[in-house]
Amino acid sequence: MRFEQYQIMRKQALAACEAEGTKFPDAEQMNPIILAYVGDVVFSCM
Numbered sequence: 001m002r003f004e005q006y007q008i009m010r011k012q013a014l015a016a017c018e019a020e021g022t023k024f025p026d027a028e029q030m031n032p033i034i035l036a037y038v039g040d041v042v043f044s045c046m
Contacts, residue, residue, distance in 0.1 A: 006042075
């Protein structure tokens with residue numbers, strides 16, 4: 001995945017969270033297993 005694609009996906013995810021009224025969680029407060037899962041999902045999209 002190119003960095004430009006990542007930026008677009010991140011922007012869309014933040015916009016979706018904001019539209020729902022949900023605050024995007026801070027990575028430092030998330031469970032490391034969830035972060036690993038997110039990393040696997042991103043890697044599999046490459």
